[in-house]
Amino acid sequence: MTEPQHGDRPHSPGPSLYPIGFAAGIACILVGLIINPMVIVPIGALIAIICGFLWARDATKEFRGEPVAAIEPERGQVRESTAAAAIPADQGEAAMTEPQAGERFPRSRFLEGATLGLGGVIGGLVTVPAIGFMIVPAFRGQGYPTVDLGPLENFTEGKWFVTKFFMNPEAGEVSHRTAYIRNNGLLNGKPSFTIISNRCAHLGCPVQPNGPVQDNQSKEIDGKKGQRVTMIPAIPAGGYGCPCHGGQYDVEGNRVSGPPVRALDRYDFAVVDGHLHLGKPYSVSHVKGEGKDALIYKYKLAGPGQHVDGLEQLLYPLQPPH
Amino acid sequence: MATAARNKKSARRRQLEAAINYPIDWLEERSGLVGALKYFLFRKVPGDTGWWHTLGSATLTAFLVQALTGVILAMYYKPDPQNAYQSIQHITNDLTLGWLVRGMHKWGASVFIILMFFHMARVFLFGAYKYPRELNWIIGVTLLAVGMLEGFTGYLLPWDQTAYWATVVGINLNGTAPFLGPFLADFLRGGSEIGGETLARFYSMHMLLIPGLIFALIGLHLYLVIRLGVSSPPWSHEAAGSDYDDEPATNGRSGLTQPAARSGWRRNGGDSA
Numbered sequence: 001m002t003e004p005q006h007g008d009r010p011h012s013p014g015p016s017l018y019p020i021g022f023a024a025g026i027a028c029i030l031v032g033l034i035i036n037p038m039v040i041v042p043i044g045a046l047i048a049i050i051c052g053f054l055w056a057r058d059a060t061k062e063f064r065g066e067p068v069a070a071i072e073p074e075r076g077q078v079r080e081s082t083a084a085a086a087i088p089a090d091q092g093e094a095a096m097t098e099p100q101a102g103e104r105f106p107r108s109r110f111l112e113g114a115t116l117g118l119g120g121v122i123g124g125l126v127t128v129p130a131i132g133f134m135i136v137p138a139f140r141g142q143g144y145p146t147v148d149l150g151p152l153e154n155f156t157e158g159k160w161f162v163t164k165f166f167m168n169p170e171a172g173e174v175s176h177r178t179a180y181i182r183n184n185g186l187l188n189g190k191p192s193f194t195i196i197s198n199r200c201a202h203l204g205c206p207v208q209p210n211g212p213v214q215d216n217q218s219k220e221i222d223g224k225k226g227q228r229v230t231m232i233p234a235i236p237a238g239g240y241g242c243p244c245h246g247g248q249y250d251v252e253g254n255r256v257s258g259p260p261v262r263a264l265d266r267y268d269f270a271v272v273d274g275h276l277h278l279g280k281p282y283s284v285s286h287v288k289g290e291g292k293d294a295l296i297y298k299y300k301l302a303g304p305g306q307h308v309d310g311l312e313q314l315l316y317p318l319q320p321p322h
Numbered sequence: 323m324a325t326a327a328r329n330k331k332s333a334r335r336r337q338l339e340a341a342i343n344y345p346i347d348w349l350e351e352r353s354g355l356v357g358a359l360k361y362f363l364f365r366k367v368p369g370d371t372g373w374w375h376t377l378g379s380a381t382l383t384a385f386l387v388q389a390l391t392g393v394i395l396a397m398y399y400k401p402d403p404q405n406a407y408q409s410i411q412h413i414t415n416d417l418t419l420g421w422l423v424r425g426m427h428k429w430g431a432s433v434f435i436i437l438m439f440f441h442m443a444r445v446f447l448f449g450a451y452k453y454p455r456e457l458n459w460i461i462g463v464t465l466l467a468v469g470m471l472e473g474f475t476g477y478l479l480p481w482d483q484t485a486y487w488a489t490v491v492g493i494n495l496n497g498t499a500p501f502l503g504p505f506l507a508d509f510l511r512g513g514s515e516i517g518g519e520t521l522a523r524f525y526s527m528h529m530l531l532i533p534g535l536i537f538a539l540i541g542l543h544l545y546l547v548i549r550l551g552v553s554s555p556p557w558s559h560e561a562a563g564s565d566y567d568d569e570p571a572t573n574g575r576s577g578l579t580q581p582a583a584r585s586g587w588r589r590n591g592g593d594s595a
Contacts, residue, residue, distance in 0.1 A: 303504050
């Protein structure tokens, strides 16, 4: 076999001027491209091709069976040692002195600690802000804007409306939300509304009214900043049902059956300049009574599936800021 | 005669071989990579390993298909609420072979998960998770969990009704975990409501964070497979690597191969001690 066996000896090619010639040819081509492509480029190409060919022949000598000049490895002059014979490593003095009894912090330990410590500090300086950036924005500046749902007259007293609106019109379709709204008339001289969120208290699917939804009587109200409110009269005589896992609620949003852990969430509201304004959502454990006389057991907004009352509420002691 | 003819190579043939060997030799001398690859590929395995033992590499292949098709899909997909659905339709209906690559990624995802379970069942039923391979079982279970997370984050990306509501339910499900659940849900959503932030961060997790984690865990998984060797099936009467021992194996199931035997593990008693 001609396969070269190098063993421990490094395999370095013999000295050759051809690579330099090749490089010069390439340089000549590049310069020629700027100065005079018709004359200098062919000259450069010729130099490069000839030198390249010779270089390749030179480099493959070994395989073509031609003798290769042995390269004498560089060696430093071995000086005549005037010292005594070398002492075996396991005898004599150690190269580095053992740390003294009082010296508890040798140099190597210091360097090791400094490397790890500095590395840790640098790593922390990079990682901590990055992880903070990943996590914190999800919890800051959250909240629910006020939504103008249009004039009060649109909400006929005692009737339910499936009301669709954009929580944030700029975000588009993804912020489309639905609430079931009923005008309860006046309570102590002030308007009363029942505004039930359609977000199921099980895992957040949209609940549907159990009863006719009069799509042909739907009405659209265009508001400011691209807001568009759609109102569809409905008669949720059988309350609400969730298509995902079968949770059922009565018309006030109380859980009747299925997996939900509490009643449907509701929205605060305000009446501003004769318009109904939707406020913040809140969670409800259950509702006693109906309409404007209803007694609502109100809690801070919790995610679907989270208990707000009973023993299980201990499992969710803290809620992120909303 | 034939062998003599084969042994006597022509000068040209020898030259050719040397020319082919040269770059390999060059690389090996400087990196040791060729030897490492040989060590990885030509390991001793027990004689009675069979098709059941191919489930692991089948899972790996499924993952590599996901990685490759995913990288290409990422060249056409647009992760924002206005464009995500349209870009998926564009990939499926308009772009050349887009339907095929998306189909491979979509169905391949199920194949990957199913193969992980088959592989896990094989390891469990063969008892291959036992000493000294417990750590590899743990890494495998982590891979399963992380693989499921990959499925969960990928499911949102088509941004259709199924994707949206499945993710609503999935995130709220995480939200019901005690104590930190509500915070986990907000972290996953990137806020209190699902929106563009959610899609973007699911995309980032799906194509960068989780695949990186999976690659790292697969690396560890394979390292341990190579270090500890392939276990023989429960019905085996042969101990792999017994060639390397002076004494015959006392336990036909130990199935340890060369590296551990060389490290003196068997000589010090192994698992029969």
